[in-house]
Amino acid sequence: MLEALQGSLFDNPVDSAGAPQLGPLRDRVRRTALEHGAWVDQLPTWLAGGDLLLEALLHDVPWKAERREMYERIVDVPRLTKFYEADEPLPHPLLIRARDALSEFYGAELGEPFVTAGLCLYRDGADSVAWHGDRIGRSRNQDTMVAILSVGSARSLMLRPRSPSARSGGHSIKHSLGHGDLIVMGGSCQRTWDHCIPKTSRPVGPRISIQFRPRGVR
């Protein structure tokens, strides 16, 4: 499954050791306001030199198959996941740096730090996640933020308003998430919008999504 990975595919040199490096957030993050009090922040290539991180996570994370309730049935989710609770050690020091940098940058606006890390592995274009909002816990009725660092093959993250009437005009927004890109969904985004990673017939290799959330948001 993971043999498709070749370091050279994601060539993004930063230093002689190829160590992953996070860039600054201030003055580089671009915010787009969406309807219903939601917004999306984006920073392409926040992480440079992510090849080693991708390889380490593919190898070191105890990936497991996920099952999810959908339309009142329990179904297999076509991707592998590992959720790191607030007090669980993270599998790579770069994730600690990323979480702490996000907490520092967004802390005043969010009012609390990011504490959990949800990791998802999309092995190829057949892996995906269906339309949903992260509405388990406080995010069901409170504004919050979910910050996603993406490594590996580029995949589309789609967003559409949650209410069927609001999306009657085929209103969906596509973000291409490439190797090292950051996207942050904020405001009411988890309550008033849904997002998904659709399957693709393009020949893509693995992608890992690293999602940082505050306590009590899932």
Ligand SMILES: O=C(O)CCC(=O)C(=O)O
């Ligand atoms: O793969 C992604 O970046 C999105 C993941 C996601 O929406 C989720 O796990 O709730």
